[in-house]
Amino acid sequence: xxxxxxxxxxxxxxxxxxAFAVDFYYQNCSVPITCxxxxxxxxxxxxxxxxxxxxxxxxxxxxxGGADDDEEEAYxxxxxxxxxxxxxxxxxxxxxxxxxxxxxxHYLDNSSCANLSLIHNLTIPNEQFKLAPKQxxxxxxxxxxPSFVDSFPKYKIGCNNTSVLALPGQxxxxxxxxxxxxxxxxxxxxxxxxxGYGNDEAAGMKEVLGRGFEMKWLAADCSRCQGSGGLCGxxxxxxxxxxxxxxxxxxxxCKKDDEGYSCLVAKIGLVNYNSxxxx
Ligand SMILES: *[C@@H]1O[C@H](CO)[C@@H](O)[C@H](O)[C@H]1NC(C)=O
Ligand SMILES: *[C@@H]1O[C@H](CO)[C@@H](O)[C@H](O)[C@H]1NC(C)=O
Ligand SMILES: *[C@@H]1O[C@H](CO)[C@@H](O)[C@H](O)[C@H]1NC(C)=O
Ligand SMILES: *[C@@H]1O[C@H](CO)[C@@H](O)[C@H](O)[C@H]1NC(C)=O
Ligand SMILES: *[C@@H]1O[C@H](CO)[C@@H](O)[C@H](O)[C@H]1NC(C)=O
Ligand SMILES: *[C@@H]1O[C@H](CO)[C@@H](O)[C@H](O)[C@H]1NC(C)=O
Ligand SMILES: *[C@@H]1O[C@H](CO)[C@@H](O)[C@H](O)[C@H]1NC(C)=O
Ligand SMILES: *[C@@H]1O[C@H](CO)[C@@H](O)[C@H](O)[C@H]1NC(C)=O
Ligand SMILES: *[C@@H]1O[C@H](CO)[C@@H](O)[C@H](O)[C@H]1NC(C)=O
Numbered sequence: 001x002x003x004x005x006x007x008x009x010x011x012x013x014x015x016x017x018x019a020f021a022v023d024f025y026y027q028n029c030s031v032p033i034t035c036x037x038x039x040x041x042x043x044x045x046x047x048x049x050x051x052x053x054x055x056x057x058x059x060x061x062x063x064x065g066g067a068d069d070d071e072e073e074a075y076x077x078x079x080x081x082x083x084x085x086x087x088x089x090x091x092x093x094x095x096x097x098x099x100x101x102x103x104x105x106h107y108l109d110n111s112s113c114a115n116l117s118l119i120h121n122l123t124i125p126n127e128q129f130k131l132a133p134k135q136x137x138x139x140x141x142x143x144x145x146p147s148f149v150d151s152f153p154k155y156k157i158g159c160n161n162t163s164v165l166a167l168p169g170q171x172x173x174x175x176x177x178x179x180x181x182x183x184x185x186x187x188x189x190x191x192x193x194x195x196g197y198g199n200d201e202a203a204g205m206k207e208v209l210g211r212g213f214e215m216k217w218l219a220a221d222c223s224r225c226q227g228s229g230g231l232c233g234x235x236x237x238x239x240x241x242x243x244x245x246x247x248x249x250x251x252x253x254c255k256k257d258d259e260g261y262s263c264l265v266a267k268i269g270l271v272n273y274n275s276x277x278x279x
Contacts, residue, residue, distance in 0.1 A: 026244040029054035029231045035063035036074040038090060042232040043219035046076070053233045053242070056219040058128040061087070077102065080129075082120040088212050096132060100212030108210045113159035117142035124215065132214035137169030144184040157205060166205050228253035 028051055033040045040046055045055030046063050066074025076087040084102035091097070101122075107114040119140060124131060141149075142164045149156055149163045155171075158164045165184075167175060175181050222232035225243035230253060233242045245254035 022246055023244065023248050025053060025233060025242070025249055026231060026246050029233055029244055035061070035076040036066060036072055038076055038087065039092075040076065040090075041092065042222050043217060044076070044090065052236060053244075054231070056232075056234050056241075057236070058125060059217070059219060081123045081125060083122070086212070094216075096214055096216050098212050098214050100210065104209055105212075107158065108206050113162055115162050116140065116158045116164040117162065127218065129215040129217055132216050135213050136208075137172075138209065139167045139169065139172045141165040141167065141175075141181060141184045145180055148180040148183075155205060157209070166209060224253045225250075228255070230254040 029042075033046060033050055035046060040050075040061065042054065043056035043059040044061050045052065045059065047060040049063070052060070061076045061078055063074050064077045066072065076090075078085045078087055078097075078099060085099040086102050086105050088098040088100065101119055103114045103116060103119050106112055107116060117140075142158075142162075144165065146160075146163065149165055152165055155165045155167055156163055157166050220232070220241040225232050228243070228245070230243040230245040230250070233244045233249070234240070235242050235249075240251070243250045243253050247254075
């Protein structure tokens with residue numbers, strides 16, 4: 001009996017061993033996260049709901065809207081210098097995302113009299129993102145003389161007291177010399193994705209503005225890590241990309257543990273190789 005019990009305990013311990021060995025970071029980041037209908041994964045992470053090591057620096061999002069009973073209506077929000085941008089779609093394959101200015105979107109969605117003059121110049125943090133090619137520029141002129149604005153109904157958006165002229169990039173130069181434009185005080189730049197306004201005038205300014213614009217992201221590539229069964233992440237202590245694997249984290253991709261073992265031996269023998277092995 002005792003022998004059998006010992007054997008049982010031994011088998012129990014052996015079979016349980018791998019479960020105990022699952023790496024904390026891997027486990028912590030392996031829970032699928034969605035915001036509304038959008039799947040959120042590396043390089044993005046939702047601040048507050050996920051640990052920062054599951055994502056890449058500068059890719060933290062918040063999840064907005066969607067009451068408790070209406071999770072589907074939630075949407076991810078990205079903060080770019082001075083403005084909030086609603087994420088419409090993330091393509092992990094092409095490493096692109098489509099976003100639009102939140103103030104503009106709310107105005108377009110529910111005709112709220114948003115103060116469109118609070119829309120900031122679009123400044124893309126170029127360590128994380130770059131504008132995709134073939135995007136159209138728009139200039140927003142606000143605080144202009146109301147009668148000047150009213151004389152261009154085609155380009156007028158906003159409410160009476162917060163009205164703005166949204167001028168496509170190719171039309172803006174024609175306004176450049178006008179005294180009234182100089183009086184508008186400040187002008188803003190927005191960028192719009194798709195089609196080219198020129199072909200789309202029938203669609204109307206609001207519809208065109210509502211499309212948002214496309215950006216490409218520039219985080220460390222995840223494909224080799226993912227292909228080896230890992231999850232991508234980041235170590236904020238060492239400031240390095242990490243491949244979070246079921247057994248432990250690696251620098252680029254998951255490896256068989258015996259490789260890790262020989263590396264460990266090398267580490268003991270040659271202290272200088274330390275970082276090569278552990279990274
Ligand atoms: C991830 O780690 C944090 C902090 O230790 C913990 O609060 C959270 O519950 C963990 N999440 C998962 C899915 O393990
Ligand atoms: C989002 O992107 C994916 C991948 O590119 C695409 O298949 C899908 O149609 C897009 N969805 C929307 C709503 O644009
Ligand atoms: C417009 O919609 C947005 C998001 O749906 C919401 O945050 C905002 O409060 C709404 N504004 C008004 C005036 O309803
Ligand atoms: C806005 O102005 C137009 C004409 O200037 C007027 O017809 C309309 O009633 C005004 N709307 C509001 C909400 O004040
Ligand atoms: C601007 O107009 C909207 C409705 O047209 C009104 O709700 C808002 O209070 C007005 N704002 C100011 C500052 O007058
Ligand atoms: C919109 O915001 C600007 C800048 O804060 C402010 O000067 C202006 O009075 C606001 N307009 C309205 C109608 O609220
Ligand atoms: C936006 O950029 C334009 C051109 O660089 C500049 O003239 C304008 O003052 C900027 N507006 C704000 C609010 O910073
Ligand atoms: C980051 O690196 C430090 C030092 O090597 C280590 O103690 C820590 O566990 C690592 N964290 C992650 C998230 O990899
Ligand atoms: C993970 O560790 C277990 C036992 O420690 C080992 O059998 C397995 O091959 C390792 N897996 C990888 C991918 O290294």
